[in-house]
Amino acid sequence: MAAARCTWKCCDEEKEGDNVVVVQFSNGDVKSTDQLDFKYYKNVLTSNPRKRSRRILVADSDRLSYVGNNFGTGSLKCNSMCKYYVGVLDKSTMKMEVHNAQLFNMQPIIPGEALPAEDTDTKKSYRHKVDSLIEAFGTNKQKRALSSRRNNLVGEDSLQQAVAQAASNIIEQKGIEVLQQEVADSEAVTDTALYMPVCNPEADTEEGVYPFNELLSDVEYAALESVGKKMSELTSGELLIMKEKGCPHTVMRILETLPEDPEARDRQARCLWYLSLLLKISQQRVISRKFGSEEDCPKIILNKVMKTFSVESFNHGRVKNVVSSSMQVKLASYCLALLLHMNHQTANLTRLHQDLGVYDSRMVEVAKSMGLKLTKMPAEGEDQAGNDEHKFATLKLPLMKYERFSGQRKRKKLR
Structure with missing residues (x-):
């Protein structure tokens, strides 16, 4: 009997960000998906190009809840490095529809345990990152310059408070x-x-x-x-x-x-x-x-x-x-x-x-x-x-007219 041949069919109607979800659990394998209730959340800021593709997947069971996302520290880096596809085969027509896919790493959330803090390194500016490198690997001269700059640095809020306090003191005096x-x-x-x-x-x-x-x-x-x-x-x-x-x-x-x-x-x-x-x-x-x-x-x-x-x-x-x-x-x-x-x-x-x-x-x-x-x-x-x-x-007629003195004098050239 000759083997059946199948053809690929690309799904053109698929919208951006509405990809097939492929999940993996960090603490084991799921034997039965019927025991889990999945919820898929999209970011409401669709106008922001950096946030419109953010997604959160939640899986609830009788014992634990699992959360996975495609951004932040808990996301898989492979999503940005590789492109994944999932094929769905229709056995009657022997055609396979190909969909974009995203991988989610589901981690258990224990009640009463604090959520992992967001990585602050991504929020640090270039200046802060350079200062951190100087603190760790800089020369003594660079460290002294860094310490001097920090001592002379006045924060924006501190400066406003100082100006407001000085103004109030002058007004009171x-x-x-x-x-x-x-x-x-x-x-x-x-x-x-x-x-x-x-x-x-x-x-x-x-x-x-x-x-x-x-x-x-x-x-x-x-x-x-x-x-x-x-x-x-x-x-x-x-x-x-x-x-x-x-x-x-x-x-x-x-x-x-x-x-x-x-x-x-x-x-x-x-x-x-x-x-x-x-x-x-x-x-x-x-x-x-x-x-x-x-x-x-x-x-x-x-x-x-x-x-x-x-x-x-x-x-x-x-x-x-x-x-x-x-x-x-x-x-x-x-x-x-x-x-x-x-x-x-x-x-x-x-x-x-x-x-x-x-x-x-x-x-x-x-x-x-x-x-x-x-x-x-x-x-x-x-x-x-x-x-x-x-x-x-x-006062005599006609009135006197005087040329206005501009007050600007030529500077002497230094020799």
Whole structure:
């Protein structure tokens, strides 16, 4: 009788990962598979190319449970090195279907016994692996370098905790208010023109370049009537007391030379009182709530200076008005513009920068930004003791244009 011939048939409908399972038990052979209940689990992360092919096979019996997988330490390495096939022969047609196969090593799981820990070597980075080799086989020099690097290494979590702790300590010591002020002071005023009063360079007269109504509106000027009247009626004795208490030199010099005409004297006194208020603000870091109460400052004037020459700072649920470095520049420009209207479009920059508490260079920068002409004149009277020459700023049409200094100097070549 002639032997029957069979042909191979490849199963084209087989999906990726749905392979035939071939199992082996690590502690013996199974005589009857009917005593085992097999369950096959697939990884749900099908979008991850590294995890979509992971499979776990579980076999339960009355005595023990067996688990096998195709990944991790318990998997067989032969699955990645070889390709296995299983043939199923149909005796009626004598055709054999060929399927991909995977081998699983089934290991018993004893209740109460901890599962084998996952190999941490696979999770170690290249740096950790090199460090392990240096520890085992490195030279003394390499070991010293490794020890030094580890001592200087700060973990990411430790660094964040250290920064957070340092920040909280600084906040507790200085407070949010002081920190905000330091940040404001550290910001360089790159363009002083942003803090200049309203300017009309096309004006026909010098008085119209920096309009007086932009410095003091009609309503604000009327509110200064009572305080201006008190200042215009000061006696020589009261002036002496003000001088001893440290009244600004700019204010004292104008007080001593108030005009005799009632209307001009009243206007000069009102402007001078407002100027003294701005000079007082420039000497403070934080404007308190009681500010202006001793001078009987009108409410409309107090609201104006708070809104125009301070920035709001929040600290412990309270709002405080802080005079930042940019606001000091703004105060200097407005004081200078007010002085121009009070003294025939001429102002003493030397006295003004001393009263404001700003640097002479900053005061000159403000005057240049306003298009004023700068001159020097010998000091007179009591000013001679402090400085032989005083700088003056004069407004003349057309306005002066100055080239901005870039602040960059050429580096000398080393020879």
